[in-house]
Every structure is written in C-alpha cells, then in structure tokens.
Amino acid sequence: MNKGPLATPRLSASWRRSEYYGAPAEVVDPVFSGAVDEESLFFECGQQVLTGLHDSLTDEPVSLMLTDQDGHVLSRLCGDSTLVDALDRTYLAPGFAFSEREVGTNGLGLALADRTPALVRGDEHYCTGLRGYTCAAAPVLDPVSRQLLGSVNLTTWSQRSEGLLVALAQSAAGQTSALMLARGQGLALRPTPRGEVFRVYSAPSDDDPPVLSGRWHAALAEVEAALADGRPVGVVGEPGVGKAVLLAWALRRRYPHDRILTTRPPDPRDAESWLALWAPELGKDHTSVVAGRVDGLPSWAAAELAGMVAAGSARPFTVTARDAAAIPEPLARLLATVVELPPLRHRPDDVLPLAEHLARRSRGRPVRFTPAAVRALRVYHWPDNVEQLRRVVREAAGRSDLVDTRHLPPEVLCGPAHQLTRIEALERDEIARCLAEPGMTVTRAARILGMSRATIYRKIAHYDIPVPGRGPA
Incomplete structure (x- = not known):
C-alpha cells in the first residue's frame, strides 16, 4: 500500500478505500466525461455563489470548483495563471472526475464519500501527483430532500497555510443550498435528522x-x-x-x-x-x-x-x-x-386500499371515499409517494368519515405542478377549491370568482386542474 502520514482514522479509511478501488498511486489519470449540466438549479446557484466568493479572493492563489455528486468537476474559477496551468496538468478541470474511485484520497472525494467537510493537505493525498496541493471541500445537499448534489472545493498550493479554506468551502456550500431553497418556490427545509434515529x-x-x-x-x-x-x-x-x-x-x-x-x-x-x-x-x-x-x-x-x-x-x-x-x-x-x-404513480390500484388503510389508522374507524374523491386520488401523480398520501388522508379523514373532493387539498385536485409564482399558486388553489364544492359547475365557479368562462377554462388548462364529473352549466 502507498504509505503516507495518515493523521486521522478518517484519512486511513479513505486510503484503504483508494487501495481497494485500484486508484493510481503516482500519476493522476481521471475519467473525462465532458458533459456538464449547466441548466440545473444546483449549477446555477453554485456558480453564482462561487463567482461572488471568487471576486473577494482575486489576490489569492485559490481555485474554486463546483462538482456533482460523482466528483465530476462542473466549473472552476481561478485568477492565478500559474495555479491554473498546474491544475490543468493534473486534470483538475471541468469535465474530469475526481472521486476517490478515480484518483484516491483528495478533498472533494472525501467530502462526497463522508458527506461532511474535508481537508486534505499535501502528502495526505493518496496519489503523489496531487501532493502539491491542499484541498478543502464541503458537500452540498438538496435543501428539501437532503440528497447529496455535489461539492464545493477550494484548492491552493500545499506549502501555503490552509487558513480558513474549510470554513469558506462550508459557507459556500450552505449558501448554495440556501439559494436553491429561495428559488425553489419557498419550500420548507427538511431538518437533518439528529438525536433519536x-x-x-x-x-x-x-x-x-x-x-x-x-x-x-x-x-x-x-x-x-x-x-x-x-x-x-x-x-x-x-x-x-x-x-x-x-x-x-x-x-x-x-x-x-x-x-x-x-x-x-x-x-x-x-x-x-x-x-x-x-x-x-x-x-x-x-x-x-x-x-x-x-x-x-x-x-x-x-x-x-x-x-x-x-x-x-x-x-x-x-x-x-x-x-x-x-x-x-x-x-x-x-x-x-x-x-x-x-413508485405509487405506477401502482394506481394501490391508492384506494392504502388511503382506506391510512384513514382507518388515523380516524380509529372505517372511512369511506366518494367516487369523485377516489378518481381524484387515483389520477394524481403523488410525487412524494405514500408519505404524501398519508398526509393528505390524515387531514381529510380528520374532517369527515366520508371523504369528498372538498376535503382534499388543492395539490391533489390539480395536475403536475408548473413552476408557479406565489400569486399563480394562490389563484390555482382558489379555482381548485371552488370547483371542488358539491354541485359546482365551471360557469358558476367563474361567476363566483369574477372571471369570464373563457378565462376560467384557460386557467383550468394552464394549471392542469381536473374537473371530474363536471361540465359547464
């Protein structure tokens, strides 16, 4: 095994994994994918955060990188031409993969493997070809699902003090998640599990x-x-x-x-x-x-x-x-x-049995669903699967032993969501609630909402609001 100063059990474990993967011990030879998804929300937000950080480090020989969850470098910002040339020679550049599997122990690979910030200095790298650098990285998690999206990596020369590199990487990763949340229709943050697990x-x-x-x-x-x-x-x-x-x-x-x-x-x-x-x-x-x-x-x-x-x-x-x-x-x-x-959307025959089962557990007695409610539940796409059905049924069963469409939330009465502004979402929900009232027709709903028939039909189509069993009066 390639020997080096392994200061912590975490680094030792990473070196053992590197050896198991058959990572190169001397010459960096990463895989080039060439494909970079520049349209994703993660890339857009991460690039904005790193650009701001780069502007504040213009006089420092530090390279800032964004990678995906597999260690592929998506972008790189660096104002020091000497460092850029050196990084190019080791292929630490967009399109190349730098996971542990590809190049052995390194900052971004370790941060992705352990899902926690990492600092790898000079000769702590598994591959001698990377020992001229110190790398600090922090994982970026989806602000809602907590799924690993990638990492923020800061790389500088190994002889320089790492100083605040880890803190900067961690701050940039946190800012990227926060910016994604702010641009993601204001979704609530799912807390990281702690305590009883x-x-x-x-x-x-x-x-x-x-x-x-x-x-x-x-x-x-x-x-x-x-x-x-x-x-x-x-x-x-x-x-x-x-x-x-x-x-x-x-x-x-x-x-x-x-x-x-x-x-x-x-x-x-x-x-x-x-x-x-x-x-x-x-x-x-x-x-x-x-x-x-x-x-x-x-x-x-x-x-x-x-x-x-x-x-x-x-x-x-x-x-x-x-x-x-x-x-x-x-x-x-x-x-x-x-x-x-x-997923539940591929098992529509399971929706009603599960809904009845979950409602009985929540209510403590049998709960029935009207044909209109059954149809609404079956045609909905359930992006969060059974957990979402559980939430919907618990709320509906808490209101009645006979669940109708008026007891269901607007999210179920509408089709797959467009990217809506807050005002559009409120408008969609109000139309869906109105149409869910017993005996409601599209014409009557338009009159109640102060819209013309043409306008409400256009909005029903735009928001994918199903109108089961109803038509214009």
Missing part, C-alpha cells in the same frame, strides 16, 4: 396490511424468499414509497415474534454515537434490523456497519436506499438480493 416495532401486530396490487406483492414475495433462505436483502425506490414498511411486513411474516428495529442515517457528525447506540442489537435473538436510507451514510460508517454485520447478525440484514447503485459498496457486497419497489 431509530424506531422499534414490537410484533405481533394487530394492524393487518391492506390488500394491494400484484406489483407490491411480487416485491414482497421476493423479499420473503430471500429472508427464508437467510440472505441479506435490500429494497430500493423513490423516497416515501414504503420500502421500510415492505421490509417490516416481510420480517413480521417470517419472524412473527421479533422486535423490528428500523434506523435512519444521522447527521454525519453523529454517526459514531449512532452506530454505538443501536448496532449491538444486530447480534440479539428475536431482533430484526432494517437499516434505512443507507445511501445517506458516510462511507466510513457504512464500512464499519458492514464489518459488524459480517461479524455476526442473528437475522438476515436488510437495508433501503433510493437505488441499487447508491448503496455503499461495503454494504452492497453483503446483499444477496436487491428488490425495487415501484
């Missing part, structure tokens, strides 16, 4: 699952087959689609008297205490574990968890992630089966 279900449960479609049961059967053979299994799919629930149901059927412990990834700063908190449960009889959203784990934590599972787990280990490629490699190597659960 697991849930425990005791079995058996009296809450029988609803009768769902063949696509759901095909996924359930595949998971159950893996559990019956004692094989670790993963379920992947979009956020909120019900991956952990699917695994919990399969585990209950296989091990009806087990506790089922489900985890969620913590803030990367809390990962060590998070592992210490629950990982001892892996070796206990009558305890099944669902490690949820493992694609959100720092690389070192995923490797540590994989080692604990390999050392001995009383039950088949199960995980969830957004897709198979996102499962950290140490955990992916343990899995014998990965099952994909389709």
